[in-house]
Amino acid sequence: MPDVIINKEVFYNPVDFVLKKLGGTWKIPVLWRLRKKTWRYNELQKDIEHISQKMLTQTLKQLEADGFVLKKVYAEVPPRTEYTLSAKGVKAIEVITYLRTYGLQLMKDEGIDYEELMREEVKKKSKP
Numbered sequence: 383m384p385d386v387i388i389n390k391e392v393f394y395n396p397v398d399f400v401l402k403k404l405g406g407t408w409k410i411p412v413l414w415r416l417r418k419k420t421w422r423y424n425e426l427q428k429d430i431e432h433i434s435q436k437m438l439t440q441t442l443k444q445l446e447a448d449g450f451v452l453k454k455v456y457a458e459v460p461p462r463t464e465y466t467l468s469a470k471g472v473k474a475i476e477v478i479t480y481l482r483t484y485g486l487q488l489m490k491d492e493g494i495d496y497e498e499l500m501r502e503e504v505k506k507k508s509k510p
Contacts, residue, residue: 400477403448408433408441410478413450413467417475420466450474 386393393399404410411430415421421429427438442465445451450471456462467475489496 403450404474404478406441408437409445409450412438412441412445413471413474413478416451416465416467416471420464423463423465426465445471 386399391402393402404413408430411433412426415426415429423438423442426442427433427435430438433441442451442453446453446465448470449468452466452468452471454464454466456464486496
């Protein structure tokens, strides 16, 4: 299979291309949140644990540049910016959903009860 070079970046096959577009630590968590509603920047930052302001800004810019996310800036004081999925982003959610389902099955096969881990996490957060 021939290498494909786009913007000086080498892609070895279509799967590699997708993984480079959606891969990294923060792209999928951002897209996953946008699947059901429009979010403001500060809402995303509060909801995604451990993401820095710099990384959220960089991730949103990359997702917007790649056409997965639409950004809308309102001319208000203070300025309001909202992010939503584009049609391309909605299509990416189909892939992410499949990967998530497969990941849950792999975890189950390894004896990891992800749903129980999530319930425990919610209990920890709800304790005063």
